[in-house]
Amino acid sequence: MNLALFILAALVAFALIAILLRSPLVALFIDAPDHRKLxxxxxxxxxxxxxxxxxxxxxxxxxxxxxxxxxxxSALVFMVLGLLDDSSLPRYIKGLQFLHSQATxxxxxxxLRVRYKVFLEVCVAAGTVYALxxxxxxxxxxxxxxxxxxxxxxxxTLLLLIIxxxxxxxxxxxxxxxxxxxxxxxxxxxxGYVSGIMPVTLGSLLVMAxxxxxxPHNISPAHVYLGxxxxxxxxxxxxxxxxxxxxxRGPDGSVMLPVLLAGLPLxxxxxxxxxxxxxxxxxxxxxxxxxxIVSPDTNHLHHRLLYMGLSPIRVSLVLCGFSxxxxxxxxxxxxxxxxxxxxLFAYISAALLVLTYSIxxxxxxxxxxxxxxxxxxxxxxxxxxxxxxxxxxxxxxALQRCIDHPFELTGWTREDMVHRKEQQRxxxxxxxxxxxxxxxxxxITILLEHFSHPVGVVGVSETSxxxxxxxxQDYQNRLVFAKNPLDVxxxxxxxxxxxxxxxxYSTLVKKKPAVxxxxxxxxx
Amino acid sequence: xxTFKQLRTRILVATQHTEISSQLITLLSGQRILVDxxxxxxxxxxxxxxxxxxxxxxxxxxIPASVARLLTFFQYLQKDCLVVVLTRSSKNxxxxxxxxxxxxxxxxxxxxxxxxxxxxxxxxRHHRLMGNNQFLGLLxxxxxxxxxxxxxxxxxxxxxxx
Numbered sequence: 001m002n003l004a005l006f007i008l009a010a011l012v013a014f015a016l017i018a019i020l021l022r023s024p025l026v027a028l029f030i031d032a033p034d035h036r037k038l039x040x041x042x043x044x045x046x047x048x049x050x051x052x053x054x055x056x057x058x059x060x061x062x063x064x065x066x067x068x069x070x071x072x073x074s075a076l077v078f079m080v081l082g083l084l085d086d087s088s089l090p091r092y093i094k095g096l097q098f099l100h101s102q103a104t105x106x107x108x109x110x111x112l113r114v115r116y117k118v119f120l121e122v123c124v125a126a127g128t129v130y131a132l133x134x135x136x137x138x139x140x141x142x143x144x145x146x147x148x149x150x151x152x153x154x155x156x157t158l159l160l161l162i163i164x165x166x167x168x169x170x171x172x173x174x175x176x177x178x179x180x181x182x183x184x185x186x187x188x189x190x191x192g193y194v195s196g197i198m199p200v201t202l203g204s205l206l207v208m209a210x211x212x213x214x215x216p217h218n219i220s221p222a223h224v225y226l227g228x229x230x231x232x233x234x235x236x237x238x239x240x241x242x243x244x245x246x247x248x249r250g251p252d253g254s255v256m257l258p259v260l261l262a263g264l265p266l267x268x269x270x271x272x273x274x275x276x277x278x279x280x281x282x283x284x285x286x287x288x289x290x291x292x293i294v295s296p297d298t299n300h301l302h303h304r305l306l307y308m309g310l311s312p313i314r315v316s317l318v319l320c321g322f323s324x325x326x327x328x329x330x331x332x333x334x335x336x337x338x339x340x341x342x343x344l345f346a347y348i349s350a351a352l353l354v355l356t357y358s359i360x361x362x363x364x365x366x367x368x369x370x371x372x373x374x375x376x377x378x379x380x381x382x383x384x385x386x387x388x389x390x391x392x393x394x395x396x397x398a399l400q401r402c403i404d405h406p407f408e409l410t411g412w413t414r415e416d417m418v419h420r421k422e423q424q425r426x427x428x429x430x431x432x433x434x435x436x437x438x439x440x441x442x443x444i445t446i447l448l449e450h451f452s453h454p455v456g457v458v459g460v461s462e463t464s465x466x467x468x469x470x471x472x473q474d475y476q477n478r479l480v481f482a483k484n485p486l487d488v489x490x491x492x493x494x495x496x497x498x499x500x501x502x503x504x505y506s507t508l509v510k511k512k513p514a515v516x517x518x519x520x521x522x523x524x
Numbered sequence: 525x526x527t528f529k530q531l532r533t534r535i536l537v538a539t540q541h542t543e544i545s546s547q548l549i550t551l552l553s554g555q556r557i558l559v560d561x562x563x564x565x566x567x568x569x570x571x572x573x574x575x576x577x578x579x580x581x582x583x584x585x586x587i588p589a590s591v592a593r594l595l596t597f598f599q600y601l602q603k604d605c606l607v608v609v610l611t612r613s614s615k616n617x618x619x620x621x622x623x624x625x626x627x628x629x630x631x632x633x634x635x636x637x638x639x640x641x642x643x644x645x646x647x648x649r650h651h652r653l654m655g656n657n658q659f660l661g662l663l664x665x666x667x668x669x670x671x672x673x674x675x676x677x678x679x680x681x682x683x684x685x686x
Contacts, residue, residue, distance in 0.1 A: 298574065307576040307602050309655020318659065321666035328673040335680055344673055351669040358665070 006209045009058045013213025017050035021217070021224055025049075028087040031225060039174075043222055045086040047178075047214050048230020052079050054210040055233075062206060065199040067244060070131050074124050075233055081120050082229020085112040117228075124236070125160040129153060134160075134243045140251045159258065160239045166265035167235030168228060169272070173302045174220035174312040177265075179320050181234040182211050184263040187327040188241045191261065191334050197248050200241045207237045220312035238262060249334075256345060260330035264323040268301050271356060275299060304359050325351060383408035384499060385423060386492075389416070390430040390458075399492070407492065417447060426495050427451065431459030441469035448475045454498035456480045456491045533648050534558045534575055538568040539583035539610065547635055548581065552644060569597070576602040578651045579644070581631070583610045595626040604654055606647050610635075 020026070021044065029044040031037070052075045059072050083089055090096035099112055129135060135152035138145035148155070171177035185208040192200035211234065217224045226234070242258035249257070259266060276292045301322075305315040325348060332344040386407040388396050396411045410424070417427075427447055431440045440460060447455050455478060457465065462481045466473055480498055482491035537548050537559055545561040552559050560575065562568045565586045572580065580598060587609065588594055598605050606628040623630075629643055 298576070303576075307578075307604065308658045309578060309604055309651050310659050311655070314655075314659045318662050318666065321663065321670070325666065325670055325673070328670070328677060331677055332673065335677060340676065340680070344676060347672060355662075355665065355669070358662075 005058075005061055006205055009054060009206060009209035010212040012057060013050055013054040013210040014216060015213075016054055017047060017214055017217050017224060020046050020050055028089055029227065030088075031086075031227075039222070043225050045082075045225040045227030045229075047218060047224045047226040048082055048086070048228070048233055049079070050224075051207075051210045051214055051226075051230050052233055054213065055206060058206045058209070062202050065202075067132065067199045067240070068203055068206075070128055071203060071237060071240065074128060074236060077120060077124050078229055078233045078236065081112070081117065081232065082227055085117065086227035086229055121161055121164065121232070122157070125157045125164065126153075128236075128240060129157050129160060129243075132240070132244065134240075134247055136247045136250065138251075139255050145251070156243060160236070160243060162269065163239035163242070163258075163262040163266055164232055164235040166262065166269045167238065168231040170265040170268050170300070170302065171226055171231040172300060173306065173315050174222040175215060175218045176302055176312075176316045176319060177226055177231050177234065178211050178215045178218050179316045180264055180323050181238060182208060182215070183320055183323045183327060184238050184261060185211065185241075187263075187330055188238065188245070188261055191245055191257075191330060192241070194334050195245060195249055197245060200244050200248075203237070204241055207234070220316075235265070254333055254341075257330060257333050260326055260333065260345075263326050264301075264319055267322075267326065267352065267356075271360075272297075272300060275360075301356070301359060308359075322352070322355060325355075382406070384425045384496075385410065386495070387412045387416070387424045387427045388430075389414065389427065391432050392430070406496065414443070417443070417450070424451070424453065425499050426454045426456065428456035428458060428491065428495070431457075437464060437468045441465060441472065444472065444479075445469065448472070448478065454478045454480060454495055456482065456495050458482045458491065532556050532558045533579070533651075534560065534577050535644070536568055536571055536575075536577040536580045537561045538563075538565060538581070538586055540564070540585060541583065544583065544610065544633070544635065548640070551635075551637060551640060555641065555645070557644070557648075565594075572598065572602075572605075576605070578602075578604060579606050579608065579647050581608045581610060584612065599626075604651065606651060608643070608647070 025046065026044045029046040029049075030042050031039070031045045032042055033039050055075055056072060059068055062068055084096075084099055090099055099116055130153075135148055135156050137148065139148055139152075140146070167177055167181065170180065185204045189201045189204040189208065192198070192204060214224075214226070214230075218226070239258070239262065242261040245261065246255070246258045273293050276295065276297065277289050280289050280292055302315050302319060305318060306312070310318065329345055329348040332341045336344060384407050387410050388399065389412045390396055393411070396409065400409050407426075412427070429444060429447060435443075437460060444455060444457060444465070455475075457479060460481070462479075465481070472479070478498065480491055480494045535552060535557055537545050539545050539548075539561075540563055545563075549559045549561060560571050560577065562571055565582075565588075568580070568582070568586075571577075595607055598607060607626070608629045608631055609627050610631050610633050612633050629647065631640060631643060
């Protein structure tokens with residue numbers, strides 16, 4: 001395939017989809033928004049229709065080969081599947097109603113029953129594996145051959161099915177499935193070229209050209225969606241090309257190669273399975289957990305990124321970065337030596353783990369980081385005991401979370417003020433919502449008379465307090481004020497200064513520090 | 525026509541009072557914001573589980589005793605959600621309690637059109653800004669992680685070429 005043909009195929013796909021979008025056929029493929037969908041307007045699902053038509057046209061300009069013929073025939077099956085699933089055509093044809101479940105018929109969606117869909121997909125996958133003889137005699141793991149005589153056929157059929165459906169599952173954001181398919185096809189074309197498997201390179205370039213023609217219509221805000229027809233066809237093409245490369249490379253090909261070439265969608269499927277298996281109520285049965293694996297949710301990688309506030313284009317960009325990382329591993333398996341390729345694989349696995357963890361468990365990630373920082377900060381540092389009397393338990397919790405102070409905080413009640421005898425080096429007291437300023441003053445007076453250390457006052461200003469209780473001016477050097485509970489952190493800094501100013505080091509800390517104090521507290 | 529197909533920000537409004545919710549719907553829909561209005565907290569949680577709204581507006585009547593627990597629940601489902609409380613009283617200390625609990629903003633009732641509009645816009649901008657931050661952070665992380673494999677591949681390619 002030369003460059004002119006590639007550009008022509010892309011232009012034809014672009015023009016064909018534009019024409020289809022202006023045709024009355026649109027009415028048949030409309031996808032309405034509902035509680036599970038992210039789009040907010042009517043969008044036709046006929047991108048796959050345009051892609052398959054362009055692919056068939058392109059087949060006339062490529063050298064005939066069994067691979068492209070099989071792809072062409074399978075495309076026909078996917079088109080039929082798409083017409084039954086994506087379009088509302090069957091509702092107008094008598095005798096086809098049995099294809100839809102009662103529930104979808106009542107909701108007016110007319111989705112194809114899962115059992116028929118899976119049946120058609122299994123037929124296509126098994127037929128392809130058989131016709132292209134995709135099962136190698138041996139799979140090589142670290143140079144040791146493993147015979148595939150008994151399990152090879154079902155295993156490769158299943159792998160083909162999983163990769164095909166993975167692209168269908170990731171098709172949840174404008175332009176995502178198309179962009180990911182584009183990157184995977186580019187990698188397949190390169191790997192096919194490096195390995196000398198020209199039908200794969202030509203096929204990949206042809207499908208790539210059709211996707212390039214489709215993407216401008218699909219970039220956010222999308223005017224057209226791939227639909228099941230398009231996403232299944234793209235996934236199928238990528239799966240077949242990967243398996244052909246794996247088989248043709250023989251002992252030099254690793255079983256990880258097709259997995260890596262499938263790219264991010266396969267990884268997303270694995271994550272979804274693990275997530276759904278784990279995210280069930282405690283004590284759920286194994287059968288229930290298995291049932292949850294196939295139940296749809298809105299927690300895929302692209303959903304998480306959307307909820308983080310990324311626009312659909314940015315989600316596609318980030319996930320393309322993910323995919324590029326995975327595909328470098330695939331290229332490594334073709335180019336590099338034995339040890340280097342496994343080292344690269346280990347590196348990419350670790351990198352993907354970090355990236356996925358940082359998206360799914362961002363808060364946990366930041367918590368670990370914070371705890372680690374706190375550990376480093378507090379290591380060997382003496383803690384100054386400080387009591388907090390507050391009506392809001394959340395305030396104390398928030399203060400305890402704060403790592404920037406050297407205090408050991410204890411929550412006290414109103415009664416503790418009088419009865420508790422523990423050694424505290426300071427007390428913070430917050431005004432109760434229903435308390436008058438006079439009552440609050442009396443509480444502060446009790447504190448100041450009972451204890452000889454600084455008192456932090458929250459909820460009342462200095463002038464207001466001294467106006468009501470003039471005698472408190474005698475204790476001015478021991479009082480610190482914060483009118484707003486949100487300023488407690490500033491108050492604690494002032495408290496530290498007061499404590500350091502009033503007391504000596506020997507009375508300040510419970511025990512001698514394990515390490516030498518540095519920085520801010522070095523003078524202690 | 526193209527701009528009308530842009531994805532609109534989705535906001536959850538939870539209040540028992542129809543007049544407040546209809547006022548908010550009228551105001552926010554005019555600014556191309558999609559509003560899901562619910563009358564109770566359980567309905568709100570059900571809706572939030574599905575759409576993970578970036579901004580939640582809750583009437584103070586629907587807030588349980590522990591604000592922090594409710595916010596923890598919302599933030600467990602979506603870390604970046606911003607919670608706004610519609611308050612009737614203007615007691616400073618109560619509002620401060622809400623802030624300590626993690627509420628992002630407080631809007632006083634009765635609603636003042638300009639003020640609500642300004643605050644919601646500010647929150648949407650804040651959410652977008654946080655999104656930008658996340659996006660750039662992820663791009664940098666991916667970029668850094670991509671450098672070693674690319675270096676390795678290019679080194680090997682150049683080494684192999686004569």
